[in-house]
Amino acid sequence: MTHTPEREAPTLPWFRSSYSSSGDGNDCVEVAIAPDAVHVRDSKAPDGPRLTLTSAAWSRFVSHGAR
Template sequence: MRWRKSTYSSGGDGDTCVEIAALPTRVAIRDSKAPTRATLSFPTPAFTALVDHLKAGDPAPPLG
């Protein structure tokens, strides 16, 4: 997988952020401070909807 960090990554070495990797039908997410630990993955449309929602400045959608 090809991982990339957010442009909003902060800190001296940029390790206080999440990283994402685009897969054929999903987006994988991992903690940049612990890249060898478990990852999460979401269907691409769900991840895109979440990012769009956050960019709009709306609070996070309810879970469930």
């Protein structure tokens, strides 16, 4: 797991879960899947810090939420 500054991951296809729904839809996490990693950011701060995980780490993380 690493922090990825904007300059290191400038053009990623970001998306958010269809389950993410607050009144204005901006209170959620966005994810971008790259060939070698999964990037995570706060939708309220798209230019802020990002979390970068390996695909294996992301799979383990998501499996805990699906229980």
